[in-house]
Amino acid sequence: MTKTTLNKFIEYLKQTYKIYAPVRDGSELYVKPINDESEIAEIDFTNQIPINTFKPVLLPKRDVLFDFKKGKFEKKNIKYDPECAFLMSVMDLKAVGLFHQTFERDPYYQKKRQSNLLIGQAFFEGTGFTGHLRERYEEDILEHIIFDIMLVKAGPNKWKFYTGSEKGQVILEAFGFKDFEHIEFAGLIKEEGIDPELERHRKEIVEADNSAWGHWGDICTACGKCAIDCPTCYCFNIEDEQDTKEKGSGQRVRSWTTCFYNDFSEVGGGAKFLKTNARRIQNWYTHKWVRTPKEFQIMGCVNCGRCDKVCPVGIKRADVFKWLEEHKKSK
Ligand code: SF4
Numbered sequence: 001m002t003k004t005t006l007n008k009f010i011e012y013l014k015q016t017y018k019i020y021a022p023v024r025d026g027s028e029l030y031v032k033p034i035n036d037e038s039e040i041a042e043i044d045f046t047n048q049i050p051i052n053t054f055k056p057v058l059l060p061k062r063d064v065l066f067d068f069k070k071g072k073f074e075k076k077n078i079k080y081d082p083e084c085a086f087l088m089s090v091m092d093l094k095a096v097g098l099f100h101q102t103f104e105r106d107p108y109y110q111k112k113r114q115s116n117l118l119i120g121q122a123f124f125e126g127t128g129f130t131g132h133l134r135e136r137y138e139e140d141i142l143e144h145i146i147f148d149i150m151l152v153k154a155g156p157n158k159w160k161f162y163t164g165s166e167k168g169q170v171i172l173e174a175f176g177f178k179d180f181e182h183i184e185f186a187g188l189i190k191e192e193g194i195d196p197e198l199e200r201h202r203k204e205i206v207e208a209d210n211s212a213w214g215h216w217g218d219i220c221t222a223c224g225k226c227a228i229d230c231p232t233c234y235c236f237n238i239e240d241e242q243d244t245k246e247k248g249s250g251q252r253v254r255s256w257t258t259c260f261y262n263d264f265s266e267v268g269g270g271a272k273f274l275k276t277n278a279r280r281i282q283n284w285y286t287h288k289w290v291r292t293p294k295e296f297q298i299m300g301c302v303n304c305g306r307c308d309k310v311c312p313v314g315i316k317r318a319d320v321f322k323w324l325e326e327h328k329k330s331k
């Protein structure tokens, strides 16, 4: 497909979906809603990772789970507007795999997934995936991520299309485009298992004693930016919002939060499981590199680098891992 046809395809999608895509603002990309032709022209195809994520397309920032009226639960017909995440990176699509596992039995997530369309992008150019290595790309990458349609930049002004779901196939065929390849999903876990480097990080975290985290707790401000912008973080809060006009009526709302926030681990009586910044940052790393692989056999970090970029005090994963290793040696 050429760029001209691709733009027509985006126009076609816009008839059904609200589209979110990366747009450049200075040196960074941000995922923004695409409303008209001029905004379509601004979509950035460079494959640079946007600072914010496509998470709201999968998990709304604020989601009304149900209403209650005069103390009685009111059944909700779960419905979402169709939204399209356009040009998700392979890393962000790996994160979708984790969401699928975590929210496997969550009817709200499942309905949201039915209503949304996930379109990824990847590059052959400059990646070494040429000739027969493209088959490896399909086997090593595309078969292990969740997507509806994948655009692969295969040359100047040329995109190869893959589909990863029946929905993707139906949409492309309805648009009148048949020159795509279908990829059968082969599971999230590759035969060779977890990346050895990430495995090494897991060991460093497991073996770090509590005192090692005090150093990072003194630096971290617990602002939660790393978690909000992380494509694999999904912590949420559930609250009953009371209707001020009618007693016993209101809505139960699920909204984003992070394990760094002061009230996140608070339970009845005001006690907190994560009392200090040291315990919070330790919990964040442990969740991603220890608990998630234990529970789902996949890493809780897809290596997108956003947390390193957005941290206001310059905490970077590589520095944390190096420090944990050196701290252990010095003991
Ligand atoms: S690099 Fe940071 S932001 Fe990206 S997935 Fe890993 S922990 Fe999350």
Ligand code: SF4
Residues within 6 Å of the ligand: 219, 220, 221, 222, 223, 224, 225, 226, 227, 260, 281, 310, 311, 312, 313, 314, 315
């Ligand atoms: S962004 Fe940095 S300072 Fe903020 S919570 Fe994360 S690690 Fe701590």
